[in-house]
Amino acid sequence: MxxxxxxxxxxxxxxxxxxxxxxxxxxxxxxxxxxxxxxxxxxxxxxxxxxxxKTASQDHAHTNPVDGHDVPVPHFGVVLAWDDWEALAKRLTERNTAFVIEPYIRFKGQVGEQATMFLLDPCQNALEFKAFKDIGQLFAK
Missing domain, CATH: 3.10.180.10 (2,3-Dihydroxybiphenyl 1,2-Dioxygenase, domain 1)
Structure with missing residues (x-):
């Protein structure tokens, strides 16, 4: 791709x-x-x-439920290779990063299974990093 x-x-x-x-x-x-x-x-x-x-979304975060977690909206991020996601999760954890949603596997055993984590930058912009073992699942329904 x-x-x-x-x-x-x-x-x-x-x-x-x-x-x-x-x-x-x-x-x-x-x-x-x-x-x-x-x-x-x-x-x-x-x-x-x-x-x-400061913007309204930085001052008053909104969330939507996804897979049992409150996902911050808006957010942005990157889809990484699986090994790169694991390395980033380790790096952030070792630096005592405060996660909004700790690194975990979302939709486990389902279509679209993915690794994901959410965090905020110092100005309350929400970021998501995710990875797929099968990148063909990126848009799978």
Whole structure:
């Protein structure tokens, strides 16, 4: 499967804390930047954090139930290779990351079985990282 890189710009109300989170916690390489924004290589995609006052979704999180968990909405993230997901889950756990939803296997034994985890950046933007042992299940019903 060949996928074009996405570009996503998100609001952050604490640019320094978000820069540390994406750069140091995730190890994302920094690209261009200014005093108001920073580009990151986010697993091969372009993520830009823009300084912006706190948004309603950052202030009052909404959730929807999925597989017995309250999934934060909105959220974004990346589908990783299984081994990369496991390595990221280990890295984040070793750094005492506070998860919204701890790493686990969702839809176990069902169509679309996947590894997933949810966490918040310092500005309350929700992130999900997932992996499939069979990437053909990505859109399976």
């Amino acid at each position: 060949s996928v074009a890189p996405f570009h996503l710009a998100i609001p952050v109300y604490d640019l320094a804390a978000a820069r540390h989170f994406y750069g140091d916690i995730f190890g994302c390489e920094e690209g261009r930047s200014s005093e108001q924004w920073v580009d990151f290589d986010f697993f091969g995609h372009q993520l830009v954090i823009h300084e912006h006052p």
